[in-house]
Amino acid sequence: MRLLLNIDVPDLAAARRFYVEAFGLRDGRRLGDGVLELLGAQAPIYLLQKPTGSLGTGDQPRTYARHWTPVHVDVVVDDLDTALARALDAGARQEGGVREAAWGRIAQLADPFGHGWCLLQFLGKGYDEITT
Structure with missing residues (x-):
């Protein structure tokens, strides 16, 4: 089994800065405009840019509170x-x-x-x- 961690964020650049500075991760691949792979943990972390209010699970809008x-x-x-x-x-x-x-x-x-x-x-x- 292989584990990937996906994290929805409203601002990809701000999220990249936070996770690199907070946890010492480093840039991996860019997957289009809205996905950044971060490396340095035991599993890759994918930051997924998803705007506030866009639909998450079912009909629930995303909130970043x-x-x-x-x-x-x-x-x-x-x-x-x-x-x-x-x-x-x-x-x-x-x-x-x-x-x-x-x-x-x-x-x-x-x-x-x-x-x-x-x-x-x-x-x-x-x-x-x-x-x-």
Whole structure:
């Protein structure tokens, strides 16, 4: 199985800037005028330019206000504090404080386009710390 991550954004240039600056991704291919491939993660990320108000799923118009979805992306980092500062400098919004757990540390973010992201720093054995 091969995994691709597609992210709808209203402004391709602004989204490129954010994801390159926040997560250290780099340009891959351009697929026409409205799609940019970003590389540097374990799976390629495709930014899809979709205007606000255009139809998303079914008859629901796209909105880029902060929204909740049961699917989000976790970015595993070596140094949470450094990664968080980088993401915030790029335009992310932190949602709540940094939390600590037996497996490590987590910070919840929203990108400038309303999508939820988490930064994770595993400590010790990571998730194996809580395996039963």
